Amino acid sequence: MAQLSDDCFAFGGALMPVDEALVLIAARLVAVDGFERVPLHDADNRVLVADLAAPVPLPLFANSAVDGYAIAGADLPQDHPRAYMASQRVTAGALAQPLVTGTVARIFTGAPMPAGTDTVFMQEDVEVDGDKIILPPGLKARANMRPAGEDIAQGAIAISADTRLRPQHVALAAALGLTELTVRRRIKVAVFSTGNEVVTPGAARTSAQLYDSNRFMLAAMLRRLGCDVSDLGILRDERELLAVGLKQAAREHDLILTSGGVSTGEEDHMRDAVEAVGSLVLWRMAIKPGRPVAMGVIEGTPFIGLPGNPVASFVTFAYVVRPVVLALAGVRMERLVALPVRANFAYKKKKGRREYVRTSLNVLSDGTLEAQKFPREGAGLLSSLCETDGLVELAEDCEGVSPGDNVAFIAYPNLF
Ligand code: AMP
Numbered sequence: 001m002a003q004l005s006d007d008c009f010a011f012g013g014a015l016m017p018v019d020e021a022l023v024l025i026a027a028r029l030v031a032v033d034g035f036e037r038v039p040l041h042d043a044d045n046r047v048l049v050a051d052l053a054a055p056v057p058l059p060l061f062a063n064s065a066v067d068g069y070a071i072a073g074a075d076l077p078q079d080h081p082r083a084y085m086a087s088q089r090v091t092a093g094a095l096a097q098p099l100v101t102g103t104v105a106r107i108f109t110g111a112p113m114p115a116g117t118d119t120v121f122m123q124e125d126v127e128v129d130g131d132k133i134i135l136p137p138g139l140k141a142r143a144n145m146r147p148a149g150e151d152i153a154q155g156a157i158a159i160s161a162d163t164r165l166r167p168q169h170v171a172l173a174a175a176l177g178l179t180e181l182t183v184r185r186r187i188k189v190a191v192f193s194t195g196n197e198v199v200t201p202g203a204a205r206t207s208a209q210l211y212d213s214n215r216f217m218l219a220a221m222l223r224r225l226g227c228d229v230s231d232l233g234i235l236r237d238e239r240e241l242l243a244v245g246l247k248q249a250a251r252e253h254d255l256i257l258t259s260g261g262v263s264t265g266e267e268d269h270m271r272d273a274v275e276a277v278g279s280l281v282l283w284r285m286a287i288k289p290g291r292p293v294a295m296g297v298i299e300g301t302p303f304i305g306l307p308g309n310p311v312a313s314f315v316t317f318a319y320v321v322r323p324v325v326l327a328l329a330g331v332r333m334e335r336l337v338a339l340p341v342r343a344n345f346a347y348k349k350k351k352g353r354r355e356y357v358r359t360s361l362n363v364l365s366d367g368t369l370e371a372q373k374f375p376r377e378g379a380g381l382l383s384s385l386c387e388t389d390g391l392v393e394l395a396e397d398c399e400g401v402s403p404g405d406n407v408a409f410i411a412y413p414n415l416f
């Protein structure tokens with residue numbers, strides 16, 4: 001498991017800007033140890049350990065990009081159409097013979113270029129008259145041909161270390177003829193909710209209790225990030241219970257993630273519990289929705305306590321938990337890329353903190369993407385996350401939005 005020093009999340013300022021949190025996380029956390037070989041079918045969303053050098057070039061051999069006629073570039077018609085004989089027919093998967101000089105080869109997409117050819121006429125551009133193939137002038141040598149290694153040269157880095165593999169990377173590994181990849185082990189994350197008012201769905205509930213939604217949301221987001229999640233249920237707001245639960249979880253996990261109980265109220269026992277078994281700092285992040293996020297270390301294992309309000313939990317997950325998970329999992333930091341879109345709403349904002357506005361995207365008839373704000377703002381409204389497409393990010397120095405302004409939009413699928 002990770003071994004961190006107790007003060008690794010200490011922060012000097014009063015309000016922590018989001019970008020400073022990212023810098024601090026990147027500086028303090030290292031990837032967990034442990035690799036495994038996985039078959040390609042299990043490689044998606046795993047993290048490649050080392051640079052992968054191509055054992056073969058891609059394409060593996062020079063081949064035709066079209067259905068047509070292969071010819072030697074040196075033998076192309078110059079100023080006038082010229083007639084040739086087709087001396088062989090090469091289909092995809094068949095072996096080609098060296099070209100008889102002065103002839104052409106009938107060829108199909110993906111078929112190997114016969115030795116002596118380097119150019120292909122598309123069949124649409126060719127006139128066939130009996131057994132004569134009449135080629136027009138004007139085609140450049142090497143047209144419509146895919147040389148060996150044009151995609152990836154043999155020995156070049158095909159996929160770099162620390163890449164979170166996507167389906168396209170898996171395809172590349174398969175194209176190179178590999179059957180397995182060496183990836184980092186999944187990080188183990190313990191998730192629990194806290195609060196006497198929270199009960200698990202399906203359990204008996206008093207009229208003052210609500211069903212736990214955060215645990216399911218956080219576990220789902222973690223799984224999308226490739227984590228191995230242990231669901232540790234709900235812990236009551238009792239210092240002793242919380243402390244025992246945390247200590248236990250720390251031994252078997254790389255990260256402990258909780259929600260609720262981290263504010264400064266008398267009934268928020270999470271802080272005391274963490275301090276009983278480890279160390280804790282409250283990051284007062286300059287982010288809305290967010291409130292403080294608790295960061296800590298318990299027996300060398302990082303701990304993150306998110307606010308209980310589901311929307312605050314969701315947003316702080318994206319801006320604190322996600323980078324921590326990626327750092328522990330050994331993924332090269334993937335920055336969240338925002339799209340420029342046009343706001344159709346007005347919004348007042350305090351300078352000095354970053355705000356995230358839940359918005360839907362409309363595609364206007366001229367193709368413009370327009371962000372529309374969810375009509376209500378409560379940090380407890382799960383419908384606001386379900387009925388919108390992403391977050392408009394308003395930078396620290398922004399003082400508000402007027403209709404027509406360009407704003408930065410981040411789609412939800414990019415967050416996990
Ligand atoms: P807290 O951060 O504990 O002060 O909680 C803030 C709000 O979030 C309260 O209204 C809680 O009832 C609510 N809340 C806390 N934990 C959860 C949870 N696991 N699922 C849904 N709502 C929660």
Ligand code: MG
Binds near residue numbers: 261
């Ligand atoms: Mg609470």
